[in-house]
Amino acid sequence: MTIGLKASETDASYGLAEDLVSEVAVLIVGYRNSQDIVDCLLALSRATASPAFDIxxxxxxxxxxxxxxxxxxxxxxxPCLRGQSPGIAIDCNTNRFTDVERLVLRARSSNVWVACASDNLGYAGGINAWLRPLSAIPTWQAIWILNPDTQPTESALAALHQRAESGRKAMVGSTILDSLDADHVRFRGGLSWQKLAARDVAIGLGDLLNVSCNIAAIEDAMDSPSGASMYVTRWCIERIGMMDESYFLFYEDMDWGLRARHLGLGYAADSIVVHKRGTTTGSARGSSAIPVLSVYLQHRNCVRFVRRHFPWSVPLRIAVSLLYALRFLLQGAPNNSRAAIEGLVAGLRGEIGRPKERMAQ
Incomplete structure (x- = not known):
C-alpha cells in the first residue's frame, strides 16, 4: 500500500528497490548544520544491532x-564511507531532490542516503520528500524522525521499537535530555495541549531523571511525541497520511501527533535522546537572540493549529500571543515582540507555507 501517492509518483525510487530498506528508516532534515548531523550519525553508529535501520x-x-x-x-x-552509486537515475520531474548520494556507516552496514532538496522544503516537506519514494518499498515497518541536533543513546531505537510492538502504539516518544549528564528531564515522551491556555507543554519538564514515573499516565496525557524524536509506524502513516507541509516549520509535529492520538501514542522511558535544542531555529537562545522568523512562525502556525483542532480556543490563542509580545517587549526584544504580533495577524489571515518575503529578509 502506498502512502497517499499517485502511481506515477512512486516511479523514482532512487535505487532503493535494489537495496531493500531495513526495518526502520531514520529520517533527518538538516539546514546548513553539517556538524550536528555528523554527531548524530556517530551516535547512531553505536546503536544496538536490532532493529536494523537505514538513514x-x-x-x-x-x-x-x-x-x-x-x-x-x-x-x-x-561516520560514513561512500557507497555504491544509485542504480536508478533520479527523475527531477517526479521528486523534490536535485541530487542524491548513497553512503554507508563505517561501523555497520546501514545505508545513508543524503539528498539535496530542490528548495527549502521546510521540516514536514523534508520528511515527506523521503516518505514518497519510501512508500514504494515494502520492507520498512516504521520511521524514526530525529532532529539533526540530537544524539540518541545506544538502546534508544530498540526501546522505541519494543514499546511500539508490545503496546501496539502508532507513535512513540523518547526521554529527551539537554545533555547526557543531565539530572532533569526535558520531555517525557512528548507534548500535551492545554486547552484552557491554548498552548502546548512539555510532559515531565524538570522531573528528576532517575525517579520512577507512571508510563500509563504519561501516555494518557500525550497529544504528540516530541518532534526531536518521533517513532512512527508504517500502519499509522497509511491511516492518517503524511505530515502537513502548510506549517513549514513549527507545529507540524504536534498536528501529526494529534491526528494519530486515537490510534495510540506511546512513551519509551528507556529511549534516551540528547537534544541540543535550537541549533537550527535558534529557539533555545535568550529572548533577544531568537530569530524573528522563528517567533513569527511559532505564532502564525499556532493559530492554524488551534483553528484546525480547537477552533473555539482561537480567542484564547490571540490573548496568549499578545502576552508573549508584551513579554518580549519587557525583556528588551522589540523585534521579536513585533514578529509575534505579525505572526498572529498572518495566522488569522490564513497564511500558510514558506513565508518567502520574511525568509528573504
Missing part, C-alpha cells in the same frame, strides 16, 4: 550546504 537525510540549505554535509560525513573521523 535518509534531506538537506534544505542548498547545493553548497549539501556538498559540505557529504564532505563532512565522509571526512577522516566522520
Amino acid at each position: 535518509f537525510i534531506c538537506e534544505n540549505g542548498g547545493d553548497d550546504a549539501y556538498h559540505r554535509l557529504v564532505d563532512a560525513l565522509i571526512s577522516k573521523g566522520g
Whole structure:
C-alpha cells in the first residue's frame, strides 16, 4: 500500500528497490548544520544491532550546504564511507531532490542516503520528500524522525521499537535530555495541549531523571511525541497520511501527533535522546537572540493549529500571543515582540507555507 501517492509518483525510487530498506528508516532534515548531523550519525553508529535501520537525510540549505554535509560525513573521523552509486537515475520531474548520494556507516552496514532538496522544503516537506519514494518499498515497518541536533543513546531505537510492538502504539516518544549528564528531564515522551491556555507543554519538564514515573499516565496525557524524536509506524502513516507541509516549520509535529492520538501514542522511558535544542531555529537562545522568523512562525502556525483542532480556543490563542509580545517587549526584544504580533495577524489571515518575503529578509 502506498502512502497517499499517485502511481506515477512512486516511479523514482532512487535505487532503493535494489537495496531493500531495513526495518526502520531514520529520517533527518538538516539546514546548513553539517556538524550536528555528523554527531548524530556517530551516535547512531553505536546503536544496538536490532532493529536494523537505514538513514535518509534531506538537506534544505542548498547545493553548497549539501556538498559540505557529504564532505563532512565522509571526512577522516566522520561516520560514513561512500557507497555504491544509485542504480536508478533520479527523475527531477517526479521528486523534490536535485541530487542524491548513497553512503554507508563505517561501523555497520546501514545505508545513508543524503539528498539535496530542490528548495527549502521546510521540516514536514523534508520528511515527506523521503516518505514518497519510501512508500514504494515494502520492507520498512516504521520511521524514526530525529532532529539533526540530537544524539540518541545506544538502546534508544530498540526501546522505541519494543514499546511500539508490545503496546501496539502508532507513535512513540523518547526521554529527551539537554545533555547526557543531565539530572532533569526535558520531555517525557512528548507534548500535551492545554486547552484552557491554548498552548502546548512539555510532559515531565524538570522531573528528576532517575525517579520512577507512571508510563500509563504519561501516555494518557500525550497529544504528540516530541518532534526531536518521533517513532512512527508504517500502519499509522497509511491511516492518517503524511505530515502537513502548510506549517513549514513549527507545529507540524504536534498536528501529526494529534491526528494519530486515537490510534495510540506511546512513551519509551528507556529511549534516551540528547537534544541540543535550537541549533537550527535558534529557539533555545535568550529572548533577544531568537530569530524573528522563528517567533513569527511559532505564532502564525499556532493559530492554524488551534483553528484546525480547537477552533473555539482561537480567542484564547490571540490573548496568549499578545502576552508573549508584551513579554518580549519587557525583556528588551522589540523585534521579536513585533514578529509575534505579525505572526498572529498572518495566522488569522490564513497564511500558510514558506513565508518567502520574511525568509528573504
